Amino acid sequence: MTILEFFLWSLLKVAVITVVMLLGIAYTVLLERKLVGRIQNRWGPNRVGPFGLLQPLVDGAKSFLKEDLIPTAVYKPLYLIAPIIALGCALISIAVVPFGAPKMGPHGMDLFEIADVNIGLLVILGITSVGVYGIALAGWSSNNKYSLLGALRSSAQLISYELALGLSLVGVVLRAGSLNLRAIVEQQATRGIVTWNIFGGFQFVAFFIYLMAAYAETNRSPFDLPEAESELTGGYHTEYSSMKFAMFFMAEYGNMINVGCVATLLFLGGWTSPLGNLIGPPQNILVQALMPIFWFVTKVFCFLFLYVWVRGTLPRFRYDQLMNFGWRYLMPLAILNIVGTSLWLAYR
Amino acid sequence: MHLILFLLFAGFCLAGAINLLLQSHPINSALSLVVVMTSLAVLYLLLGAEFLAAAQIIVYSGAIMVLFTFVVMLLNAGREERTLGSRAARAVGFPAVVVILGVLATLIVHAHGLGVASLSDAITSTEDLSRVLFRELLLPFEVTSILILIAILGAVALARHGDGETPTSEERTSPK
Numbered sequence: 194m195t196i197l198e199f200f201l202w203s204l205l206k207v208a209v210i211t212v213v214m215l216l217g218i219a220y221t222v223l224l225e226r227k228l229v230g231r232i233q234n235r236w237g238p239n240r241v242g243p244f245g246l247l248q249p250l251v252d253g254a255k256s257f258l259k260e261d262l263i264p265t266a267v268y269k270p271l272y273l274i275a276p277i278i279a280l281g282c283a284l285i286s287i288a289v290v291p292f293g294a295p296k297m298g299p300h301g302m303d304l305f306e307i308a309d310v311n312i313g314l315l316v317i318l319g320i321t322s323v324g325v326y327g328i329a330l331a332g333w334s335s336n337n338k339y340s341l342l343g344a345l346r347s348s349a350q351l352i353s354y355e356l357a358l359g360l361s362l363v364g365v366v367l368r369a370g371s372l373n374l375r376a377i378v379e380q381q382a383t384r385g386i387v388t389w390n391i392f393g394g395f396q397f398v399a400f401f402i403y404l405m406a407a408y409a410e411t412n413r414s415p416f417d418l419p420e421a422e423s424e425l426t427g428g429y430h431t432e433y434s435s436m437k438f439a440m441f442f443m444a445e446y447g448n449m450i451n452v453g454c455v456a457t458l459l460f461l462g463g464w465t466s467p468l469g470n471l472i473g474p475p476q477n478i479l480v481q482a483l484m485p486i487f488w489f490v491t492k493v494f495c496f497l498f499l500y501v502w503v504r505g506t507l508p509r510f511r512y513d514q515l516m517n518f519g520w521r522y523l524m525p526l527a528i529l530n531i532v533g534t535s536l537w538l539a540y541r
Numbered sequence: 542m543h544l545i546l547f548l549l550f551a552g553f554c555l556a557g558a559i560n561l562l563l564q565s566h567p568i569n570s571a572l573s574l575v576v577v578m579t580s581l582a583v584l585y586l587l588l589g590a591e592f593l594a595a596a597q598i599i600v601y602s603g604a605i606m607v608l609f610t611f612v613v614m615l616l617n618a619g620r621e622e623r624t625l626g627s628r629a630a631r632a633v634g635f636p637a638v639v640v641i642l643g644v645l646a647t648l649i650v651h652a653h654g655l656g657v658a659s660l661s662d663a664i665t666s667t668e669d670l671s672r673v674l675f676r677e678l679l680l681p682f683e684v685t686s687i688l689i690l691i692a693i694l695g696a697v698a699l700a701r702h703g704d705g706e707t708p709t710s711e712e713r714t715s716p717k
Binding site: 352 | 668
């Protein structure tokens with residue numbers, strides 16, 4: 194494969210995946226509004242298009258057409274760059290996520306992953322940790338008490354829970370012996386659902402810790418203190434309007450999708466079928482290529498469904514409860530999980 | 542390709558470092574430091590140290606620099622006064638810096654047995670790195686971690702000591 198071919202293929206993959214990701218974000222918002230509506234015994238958006246399916250497009254148009262307000266007292270350079278950092282970090286992570294079978298493209302190229310990186314998992318963690326700057330700088334540069342409090346809460350929360358999140362993944366990495374996401378998926382995919390890390394690998398404790406930490410990392414209910422509207426009006430994005438607010442909004446849902454992708458890859462067997470090899474590979478090459486994507490999307494969808502369900506059910510934590518839970522319960526539990534997994538692996 | 546990337550990110554790194562010194566607002570300096578750390582991570586990657594690059598971003602750009610900005614935000618530090626410094630400091634300082642840089646540069650150029658690192662496609666895998674770290678260099682590694690543990694315990698002890706002097710602060714902060 195020449196370098197030009199490689200460049201063009203990469204460009205195509207990046208373009209397609211970015212568009213799919215943006216559409217995914219738009220429809221995750223709709224999914225949340227519909228589901229929370231049903232949980233609260235109302236219909237949710239159902240006026241625009243059949244079943245309200247065109248609602249995200251209209252919302253996007255509204256954000257674009259609204260007046261772009263910039264308050265006078267803000268520190269402008271950081272105020273403008275903060276939403277870009279937040280959305281950028283939310284969209285970059287997908288680059289190392291493999292969502293289909295390897296080597297399906299011409300010349301044995303990976304068609305269903307932008308880049309196959311040895312340290313894929315660390316790359317995702319790194320991008321997540323840089324994403325904090327979006328929120329922190331937004332809150333500080335807005336020059337508003339509510340924003341600053343929201344940003345401080347959010348930085349403290351993200352740093353605290355990042356530790357538990359990182360430690361919960363160590364068990365999975367120990368089992369796979371690699372930080373490459375493909376290797377992690379292939380290690381747990383030998384016999385379908387039985388060998389998934391969450392069941393066969395006895396990593397359900399790690400999955401629980403990851404789930405909790407992920408809710409906190411994405412500022413989602415019940416850990417949505419950085420934007421608790423009853424206390425802080427809007428938290429870090431109080432002073433943002435129109436498209437700049439929409440960028441924070443999209444970043445939040447993009448992060449939800451990323452977290453869902455990581456959970457799928459690490460605990461739920463990635464793109465592989467839960468049936469394992471019970472059913473042989475389909476004859477049709479097109480079906481063979483699309484089945485893994487179907488399984489991957491289904492798993493991520495289930496994760497997002499759980500996210501919305503939790504949001505519709507649980508009340509918000511108090512701040513000291515949040516910190517206690519993170520440091521006193523999740524952290525020791527994650528360390529115990531690492532010790533347990535290592536002992537088990539050594540004993541085997 | 543490697544050389545182009547090296548020059549690009551070395552440039553970013555130096556520009557960030559110079560900007561760090563020139564900016565008068567603490568938060569701009571902190572963010573320049575983030576740029577420096579991240580460019581360094583890319584340079585590590587170009588030398589084939591992928592784990593080190595990822596750790597650099599997660600630990601330095603992600604965690605430590607967030608704490609820096611956190612402190613700047615919490616104290617709401619304002620613009621620093623720009624002083625021109627004393628004339629003597631300028632007369633002695635700049636030549637002194639040049640001399641020190643010159644001495645260091647000649648030492649590094651003439652030193653032998655430092656090993657070589659080259660820009661190439663070769664990559665030291667995480668497995669190789671941990672093998673060296675946990676087999677051959679286990680003792681220094683553990684000693685370093687104990688050193689850090691002592692530092693943490695010291696910080697906690699100091700903070701507790703402060704609490705003991707003002708017993709009312711405990712009552713004020715506890716949300717009961």
